[in-house]
Amino acid sequence: MKRRRFVGLGSGLAFTAATGGGLATAPSARAADGSTVTAPVTGAASTGVSVTPADSRYSDLISGNNQRWTSSPDKIALPRTAADVVATVQEAVTGGKRLSVCSGGHCFEDFVFNADVKININMSLMNAVTFDTAMNAFRVGAGATLLDVYEALYEGWGVTLPAGICHSVGVGGHVTGGGYGNLSRQYGLTVDHLHAVEVVVVDAAGTARSVVAARDSTDAALRDLFWAHTGGGGGSFGVVTAFWFRTPGATGAPEGLLPKAPAKIFLTLAGWPWEKVTPDGFAALVEYWGTWFETHNTAGTTAGSLYSWLMLNHRDSGSLGAVVQLDASFADAPSVLSDFLAGMDQALGLHSATTRHDGVLDSEYTSTRLMPWLRGTRYIGAISPTQLDPTTRGCHKSAHLRTRTPQRQIDAMYTHLTSTDGPSTMTGIVLSASGGRIASVSPTATAVAQRDAIMKVNFESRWYAAADDAKNVGWIREAFGAVYADTGGVPVPNSVSDGCYINYPDGDLSDPAFNTSSVAWHDLYWKQNYPRLQQVKKTWDPRDVFRHRQSVRLP
Incomplete structure (x- = not known):
């Protein structure tokens, strides 16, 4: 990521939006009473x-x-x-x-x-x-x-x-x-x-x-x-x-x-060269990020409102990345954000001189700007060169986590993210924060069952040529299966994992060749809400x- 120009994620992983599909959308009628x-x-x-x-x-x-x-x-x-x-x-x-x-x-x-x-x-x-x-x-x-x-x-x-x-x-x-x-x-x-x-x-x-x-x-x-x-x-x-x-x-x-809408937001882009990332540093970064959101999870607080994406791009992309957003109206926003950012650098063992911008400490690897909300929202949606590219092919898998990522899963992630089998440079694993106000709603009040998860995990690859389908789909399947090998190759709901996200649909969940657990695909998506x-x-x-x-x- 070219941090100093505050542009994009370089060749790294595209942002993945919460999307859906299938047969839901459309029409109009008038019945304010619901008739x-x-x-x-x-x-x-x-x-x-x-x-x-x-x-x-x-x-x-x-x-x-x-x-x-x-x-x-x-x-x-x-x-x-x-x-x-x-x-x-x-x-x-x-x-x-x-x-x-x-x-x-x-x-x-x-x-x-x-x-x-x-x-x-x-x-x-x-x-x-x-x-x-x-x-x-x-x-x-x-x-x-x-x-x-x-x-x-x-x-x-x-x-x-x-x-x-x-x-x-x-x-x-x-x-x-x-x-x-x-x-x-x-x-x-x-x-x-x-x-x-x-x-x-x-x-x-x-x-x-x-x-x-x-x-x-x-x-x-x-x-x-x-x-x-x-x-x-x-x-x-x-x-x-x-x-x-x-x-x-x-x-x-x-x-x-x-x-x-917030009047202004702090928007941070971070990028760390893979060449400076050690196995211990990678593990510490993922551990720190998960622990922070597990600990800072109270709705209505500054820390409980901070949002982050952690892009664990494949090593061939050149860098790992992160995006952080926080409503600037919180009085302690600069200090909370500065502490969070410093913790990521420290976890990686990458210490450098810092500078202060709009009250937030930046390092060699992070860059923060204070921006009007709508401008920042337009910007964050456009900085990845592949996010809005309608010519790519893709494969995705998802998980919800209720706790920080376990060490065995981190080790499996590192193994696949540093593989030499040459998947697309737009391949990797994205962690996106959850919790805060999301967790204040009952898991049965809406059809969304995973209310106490602290993060989503998205395994993603994008590429251009049909000839590369097998290689990239294979990488995603192997990485996902390895990370959740203890539970039949899928994130079975338990004290750590909490199933999958329907807006990141995965046809393999219905295939016993890839889901060897005893949990059906629909229960991975909706858990106890499926019968209703x-x-x-x-x-x-x-x-x-x-x-x-x-x-x-x-x-």
């Missing part, structure tokens, strides 16, 4: 766009950001209204055609783009962000990107959502899987501020219709449908057409209904219209 609404379809002229293979736009719409996955549907529908979505879903059901839905296109697996899909609904035209006075909440179209949301909420009302760092991620997948980002230790998960969803569903008779399900819906089935969209993942229950956001308990003017998700599936999608390789199964 069922049937969208008018009969006789209504479609306002959307239909793209078929003969259209010049077709090749741009048959894949997402991960170029490993493509499709060849009969058509791609780009709706503008809920009625358009209802009509397209009805067409698929009546014709017996497999359906999938794309919001931002960042699904890591083939849930959206695969050979079985005959109709794909692309939500990108339904991207408006407005304030809905009837619902007294902010309405976000399911095709909006995170940058659409950040800019509209902040510039219009000075508020924001604690969501992901990758600008082009669509809310349709991000929100339905839980959603998190640099403000989550301070304000919680994205779904902790979700108030309602508008969903196109299909009943047992095969009739498509639009419903609105809210946190406070009077009907229990609608409340369950809402709950399923607070972490149940995309692609299992229907097509989400809109989200409404309002923090529980918030009242009054719109400016007070969601978290206030199955009941929601039975109620709202009894024909299993909305499905993919790891969608919620009918009971």
